[in-house]
Amino acid sequence: MANKVIAVVLAGGKGTRLEFLTKKIAKPAVSFAAKYRIIDFPLSNCTNSQIPVVGVCTQYESTLLDSYIGNGEKWGYNGIHSLMSTLAPRQTQEGANWYRGTADAITQNIDWIDSQHPDVVLILSGDHIYKTTYDEMIELHRKSEAECTISVMEIDIKEASRFGVLQVNENDEIIGFQEKPREPKSNLVSMGVYVFNWKTLKKFLKDDEKDEKSVHDFGKNIIPNMLLKKRKMKVYRYKKYWKDVGTIKSLHEANMDLLNDHDSLGLFSSENGMIYTEDTHSVPHYIGRRAKITRSLVNQGAIILGNIDNCVVSDEVIVEQGAEVSRCVIMSGSTIQAGVKIKNAIIAPNTNIGDKREINLEGDDVVLVNH
Amino acid sequence: MNTRRILGFCDLHTSPLIPNLNDRRALGSVTFLGRFAIMDFTLSNFTNSSIDTVCILAHRFPHSVLGHIQSGGVWTMNTKIGFENIFFNENGLNRPSWNTDINNIIANSNQLKNVIDSYDYVVVAPAHYLSSMDFRPIIDQHIRANSKITSVYVPIFDGKKNFTKSTLVTLNNDGSIKSFKRNSKIKDDINVSLDTFVISVDVFLDIINRAQKINKTFNISDMVNWLLKNENMRIDAYKFEHYVIPIMSLKDYVKNSFDLLKYENRRKLFRHDWPIYTRTHDTPPAKYLDNANVKDSIISNGCLINGRVEHSILSRNVVVEKGAVVTNSIIFTDSIIYKNCKVNHIITDKNVSISANIEGKEDEPVFVKSGNNNL
Known part of the structure; x- marks a missing residue:
């Protein structure tokens, strides 16, 4: 079989912990870094890795996400031999099922994946912020002749219980796996980025489908089962910036990370390509005569007449003269009126804040403000 | 739905040559206000007026036009039905005075003939006047009045120092055009021709065909003027009463760019219901x-x-x-x-x-x- 890698992005999650932000839209479609949606990052990474075919599994509030992805043109997937396709759960001859877990989303699309004839499948999550190419990881996977390679980060072991934790031997082969353990045995955590030999994965998915006790999840079922069967599995050590933005706090934190002098995400670097997204047809942004703006990221279409410091400002935002905004993520179309003071907040799209309100000036915790 | 079929020409032949600014690119491809190209305004006016078949008449530096337009999908509503075509007259390189919009259309007429018959009206608009212009009411008036040619003008009130390189129009009592002439800078209240025309397709084909015999250096606007003067053809006028920015000199470019730092001017050029489309370059926020x-x-x-x-x-x-x-x-x-x-x-x-x-x-x-x- 010829070498062909395709990617499947898991983008069906609801993202309950993002509260109001995911009330009407799926988590991968939530705004990030003033201009992008979260899913732009894994999709642009696929573009920049020249992966020819990408499937995107959508489920929760899939309509908006499906139309956003369209034919993949925003990420260059309208070229010859390239394909981006959304894969929503559907009615088939076998019945109709929602995706019951991350693994089930792949199982229900085995036919589609087969039709693309890959030898290797890259499984990605639609809600992680990182900028990279998968080239090195795929190369490692092929060279080591592993059947599965998992991308891992070294983190503080105290933080590890929130993740899937991997133990490895001296050859970086995986010898143990704990899903969100109370007592982590290592500081290597899974990023939810997997490379599988398709033939192997297909077999495990089909077995998993028959297992009535399974929750059909990669972390809880597929990876432990492969370990049990002693399949060769490796880790790929990722050393660059990566963030799961599953909560209001972590979404805010990841936005604030962009404001450091050092461009740790690499958003401004053309190394590994750019991040691609939808254009808003806006006029470049305007900074007023009496405005003060420091340590901030501002997208086209914004009008800043007041004071902003440590802010991430999306398109068509208006900050009126006399408003003071600090450490805030202001999403598209919102207005901060004169006299308003606000600190440490995420301001949801199209929110109008007036009445000289003072919001969270003393608080260190991040608040979400919506209309 | 499409009871009237319209072909748009974005005419770059009538753009002035501005030293430094367009030494190496078409004026239409020059950056404006940070992210736009000058021709984005005319192209978006076509798009927003539901004119989906547009031909760009490139005068010089066709690579700069092509580089900006690429497949044209940015300005086209449906890429199967609509298209953006770029015409360029190679022969014009050898004889610059013959490098006219008419000769460009003739040089590419094998393509044009196939399509021109399927249109009822032609809209010709240059790139160097920036505005949010809806062509639909102009075409409506053209049809209602059963006009042959409708010429668009804007009344202005500072003609001694603004629009100084533009053509002016004077009007007859019935509202049709009496004459086209240069701005002599002696009056403030003047009517400026925007070099923008709606032309019925039979008249348009006649203009193209006859220009060769009359004067090979004529552009479409020269032919309109000639028909008015020599054959007394009725040229109807349409009064455009919105914000227009001329880009005819470096001074214009600078002054009008800085004018747009004022919010009220930006609002007049960039209307909420009238997006100006341009090519995205995938740059991160500032x-x-x-x-x-x-x-x-x-x-x-x-x-x-x-x-x-x-x-x-x-x-x-x-x-x-x-x-x-x-x-x-x-x-x-x-x-x-x-x-x-x-x-x-x-x-x-x-x-x-x-x-x-x-x-x-x-x-x-x-x-x-x-x-x-x-x-």
Whole structure:
């Protein structure tokens, strides 16, 4: 079989912990870094890795996400031999099922994946912020002749219980796996980025489908089962910036990370390509005569007449003269009126804040403000 | 739905040549207000007026037009039904005086003949007048009055110093055009021709065919003038009463760019219901660092600012280093103002590195060319 890698992005999650932000839209479609949606990052990474075919599994509030992805043109997937396709759960001859877990989303699309004839499948999550190419990881996977390679980060072991934790031997082969353990045995955590030999994965998915006790999840079922069967599995050590933005706090934190002098995400670097997204047809942004703006990221279409410091400002935002905004993520179309003071907040799209309100000036915790 | 079929021509032949600004690219491809190309306005006016078949008549530097348009999908509503075509007359390179819009259309007429029959009206609009112009009411009037040619003009009130290189129109009592003439700068209240015409397709084909015999150096606008003068053809007029920006000189370019720092002017050019489309370059948002001090400026995506910027317009990916000062200036894409360099009243080409202080004058800004460090 010829070498062909395709990617499947898991983008069906609801993202309950993002509260109001995911009330009407799926988590991968939530705004990030003033201009992008979260899913732009894994999709642009696929573009920049020249992966020819990408499937995107959508489920929760899939309509908006499906139309956003369209034919993949925003990420260059309208070229010859390239394909981006959304894969929503559907009615088939076998019945109709929602995706019951991350693994089930792949199982229900085995036919589609087969039709693309890959030898290797890259499984990605639609809600992680990182900028990279998968080239090195795929190369490692092929060279080591592993059947599965998992991308891992070294983190503080105290933080590890929130993740899937991997133990490895001296050859970086995986010898143990704990899903969100109370007592982590290592500081290597899974990023939810997997490379599988398709033939192997297909077999495990089909077995998993028959297992009535399974929750059909990669972390809880597929990876432990492969370990049990002693399949060769490796880790790929990722050393660059990566963030799961599953909560209001972590979404805010990841936005604030962009404001450091050092461009740790690499958003401004053309190394590994750019991040691609939808254009808003806006006029470049305007900074007023009496405005003060420091340590901030501002997208086209914004009008800043007041004071902003440590802010991430999306398109068509208006900050009126006399408003003071600090450490805030202001999403598209919102207005901060004169006299308003606000600190440490995420301001949801199209929110109008007036009445000289003072919001969270003393608080260190991040608040979400919506209309 | 499409009871009237309209073909749009974005006519770059009538653009003035502005030294420095378009030495190496078509005026239509020159950056405007940080991210747009000058021709984006005319092309978007076609799109927003539901005119989906547009032909760009490139005069010079077709690569700069093609580079901006690419497949044209940005301005086309349906890429199967609509299209953006670019015509260029190779022969015009040898005989610049014959490099007219009419000869360009003739040179490419094998293609044109196939399509022209399927249209009822032709709209010809140049790139160098920027506005949010809805062509639909103009076409409505043209049809209602059973006109052959409708010429669009804008009344202005400062004709002694503005629109000085434009053509003026005078009107008959019945509202039709009496004459076209140059702006002699002696009157403030004048009617400026926007070199924009709606022409019924039979009249249009007649113009194209006859121009060869009458004068090979004639553009469409010259033929309209000739028909008015010599055959007394009725030319109807349409009064456009909205904001129009002329780009006929470097002075126009600078003054009108800075005028758009005022919100009320931006609102007149960029209407909420009338988006101006352009090609995206996937640049990240602009980033302001600790020492940024920016006032009264338009800043494009991709800029990295750690210095002072005031009353200026920065295009994409401009870097202003710590201690650098940019005032009253227009900086084009990918340029860098190095640490502690101060520039005042300058315009830079794309991709310019500034490593010295440069001081221009308000009425005489210094133009800094590419690959030119210290002037």
